[in-house]
Amino acid sequence: MIDITLLGTGGGMPMVNRYLSSTLLTYKGRKILIDCGEGTQVAMRKFKTGFKSIDIICISHFHGDHIFGLPGLLSTMGNSDRTEPVTIIGPYGLKKVLSGLLLSLAYLPYDIYIIENPNEPIYIKARKSSLEFGEIDASSGSNSDIIIRSLELDHSSPCLGYSFYVNRMPKFLPEKARLNEVPKEIWKSLQRGEIIEYNGKEYFPDMVLGEERRGIKLSYITDTRPIDSIVDFISDSDLFICEGTYGDNEDLEKAIKNKHMTFEEAAELAYKGRVEELLLTHFSPSIEEPEVFKENAIRIFPNTIIGYDGMKKLLNYK
Numbered sequence: 001m002i003d004i005t006l007l008g009t010g011g012g013m014p015m016v017n018r019y020l021s022s023t024l025l026t027y028k029g030r031k032i033l034i035d036c037g038e039g040t041q042v043a044m045r046k047f048k049t050g051f052k053s054i055d056i057i058c059i060s061h062f063h064g065d066h067i068f069g070l071p072g073l074l075s076t077m078g079n080s081d082r083t084e085p086v087t088i089i090g091p092y093g094l095k096k097v098l099s100g101l102l103l104s105l106a107y108l109p110y111d112i113y114i115i116e117n118p119n120e121p122i123y124i125k126a127r128k129s130s131l132e133f134g135e136i137d138a139s140s141g142s143n144s145d146i147i148i149r150s151l152e153l154d155h156s157s158p159c160l161g162y163s164f165y166v167n168r169m170p171k172f173l174p175e176k177a178r179l180n181e182v183p184k185e186i187w188k189s190l191q192r193g194e195i196i197e198y199n200g201k202e203y204f205p206d207m208v209l210g211e212e213r214r215g216i217k218l219s220y221i222t223d224t225r226p227i228d229s230i231v232d233f234i235s236d237s238d239l240f241i242c243e244g245t246y247g248d249n250e251d252l253e254k255a256i257k258n259k260h261m262t263f264e265e266a267a268e269l270a271y272k273g274r275v276e277e278l279l280l281t282h283f284s285p286s287i288e289e290p291e292v293f294k295e296n297a298i299r300i301f302p303n304t305i306i307g308y309d310g311m312k313k314l315l316n317y318k
Contacts, residue, residue: 023281
């Protein structure tokens with residue numbers, strides 16, 4: 001399962017009643033943050049999510065409403081006795097932007113790893129104290145907990161969309177283990193997907209496990225025009241979090257000019273991508289009540305919900 005908290009649902013500038021667009025994912029006690037606009041750590045305190053266990057920060061692009069909160073958050077994490085490394089993922093130019101943005105941070109008690117414009121999936125294994133990165137190959141992917149993929153979007157600056165696939169291990173079959181004469185001492189290790197050498201013999205996970213089972217897919221797309229490649233990228237998502245910068249199609253010309261989307265355009269992507277649920281966020285400061293425009297989305301994709309600051313969702317295996 002994976003816990004999702006919308007820390008903010010605004011775009012452009014922070015408002016009195018709306019923080020900037022940012023989302024926090026929690027898996028087995030560890031966290032992934034998507035975007036970090038001004039005031040993000042204040043939202044974390046307000047909604048009591050915690051921040052010390054953030055291992056990965058995914059940045060969509062370098063506009064201020066998505067990154068200006070980063071120096072403050074990283075500093076606060078350091079002041080809270082954080083020592084484990086933090087990995088920051090983002091589009092081309094990430095290293096250069098961070099070198100300037102973090103200039104004021106003379107010292108951090110942890111290392112920062114940077115992954116710029118990843119072209120291949122990133123495999124992650126959840127440990128007790130951190131989310132660890134594996135090598136990008138088939139063997140590490142088969143034993144990973146989360147697979148992160150990215151997609152280049154169409155915005156006024158380099159921008160990435162992200163998808164997160166939470167793997168589900170096949171069912172453990174004790175009768176299969178006995179049939180294959182697997183010692184009970186190594187059942188748990190094989191169940192976790194490990195290859196074990198025991199008493200001079202090698203044992204493999206498929207000796208105790210059943211068929212593959214579907215995991216959980218979450219997709220996150222913001223600050224872009226609705227390009228065709230998004231459809232395949234988000235396909236069959238259990239939850240599709242998407243920008244809805246403009247609620248009314250009367251603002252379509254503005255959306256095209258600023259390279260954003262309307263509620264209707266986001267709903268069309270959700271419909272074409274056959275997602276389970278659409279969650280709209282990243283609302284323009286001009287939209288005081290996004291719910292007023294909900295009909296523009298649900299007439300195309302009925303299972304649409306309007307995000308709000310502090311909204312929490314739990315995605316479970318089916």
